[in-house]
Amino acid sequence: MRPRPSSLELSLHCTRAPWLDARFLERTEAAQAGSSVDSEISTAIATGDLPIGASQAARHCWDWWRSLGGVEGLAEVHVQGLISLTDPEDGSELTRGTPDLWCIEQDNSILVVDWKKAEQWRAGLLPPVNQNPQLLSYLASLMLSRRAVRGRVVVVPWDDDGVYPQWSKTFTAADVLEIIDMVKSAPEVDPAGPEPQATMGDHCFRCYRRRHCSAYLLPAADPMPKALAPLSAPGELARADAVAALVWMAEAKAALKRGQDLVDQVDDVLRAHALQCGPIVDGSKKWGPTPTKGRRSGPSVEELEQSGRSELIKIGKPGVRFGWTKL
Numbered sequence: 001m002r003p004r005p006s007s008l009e010l011s012l013h014c015t016r017a018p019w020l021d022a023r024f025l026e027r028t029e030a031a032q033a034g035s036s037v038d039s040e041i042s043t044a045i046a047t048g049d050l051p052i053g054a055s056q057a058a059r060h061c062w063d064w065w066r067s068l069g070g071v072e073g074l075a076e077v078h079v080q081g082l083i084s085l086t087d088p089e090d091g092s093e094l095t096r097g098t099p100d101l102w103c104i105e106q107d108n109s110i111l112v113v114d115w116k117k118a119e120q121w122r123a124g125l126l127p128p129v130n131q132n133p134q135l136l137s138y139l140a141s142l143m144l145s146r147r148a149v150r151g152r153v154v155v156v157p158w159d160d161d162g163v164y165p166q167w168s169k170t171f172t173a174a175d176v177l178e179i180i181d182m183v184k185s186a187p188e189v190d191p192a193g194p195e196p197q198a199t200m201g202d203h204c205f206r207c208y209r210r211r212h213c214s215a216y217l218l219p220a221a222d223p224m225p226k227a228l229a230p231l232s233a234p235g236e237l238a239r240a241d242a243v244a245a246l247v248w249m250a251e252a253k254a255a256l257k258r259g260q261d262l263v264d265q266v267d268d269v270l271r272a273h274a275l276q277c278g279p280i281v282d283g284s285k286k287w288g289p290t291p292t293k294g295r296r297s298g299p300s301v302e303e304l305e306q307s308g309r310s311e312l313i314k315i316g317k318p319g320v321r322f323g324w325t326k327l
């Protein structure tokens, strides 16, 4: 099978990434919660108004959309319409997916819109807008099928404070063949076949499947045991061993950070799941949120009472902690 548009960018760096993507199609609760703003703004554009109780972020997206002229200012508007890119040479399907929004402007140029969380954009997890294979594959398909001579994509990162639209250059018919070549260069994926070779690099930080990737996970334990011997041997540490120890320490810290990033990711998914679906039960215990009273700081209550400053005693802010409790 061909990689999905959302897998294209990583598949150009690493053949294992689209393979893992095809095998682990699950959408986590955390991802669903993250896309609720996308669904609010999609509903708003489809129905002509924001849903009651829409989030602040969705309101910013809506205001931006209205500033473009909204539905009235465009010839066609399609919310989450399926798009298939076919090879103009032999008609085979190269990829197929669903952009958040695509429009035909009054002059028949194409506009593809992608809503994204601003934190992903700020963390550098999105490819540059002019080289975004996912959005460019949608654009190329629409330019071909609508015989459009120009088109643009816009990524719209959002948060509670506003939107930060990232516009691409204007792509022309001459660019479409280059985009198709780029999509064709992504290798086929066989989800039932053997695990493809992993190619690690900075792109791993953009890989949503990294918690399933042995190449990413295993180095966490790999360099440590074999490099520890000179440090644990009796006697004085030789200078050469000290240099090696520094290298080992840097690798170990990087590996531990990767491990901690993964733990944080899994923790986020579990918290979102427990909040949405209730505590996770295992035998006689359950894992989920428990209210906490919150901590107070400063002088002790006793000290304040003794010094006659009991008006300074403040009740701690209640919170919530996640962990095991008895059923």
Ligand code: SF4
Binding pocket: 010, 014, 015, 016, 017, 020, 198, 199, 200, 201, 203, 204, 207, 209, 210, 213, 215, 216
């Ligand atoms: S984590 Fe890196 S090496 Fe592993 S599949 Fe993803 S991109 Fe490839």
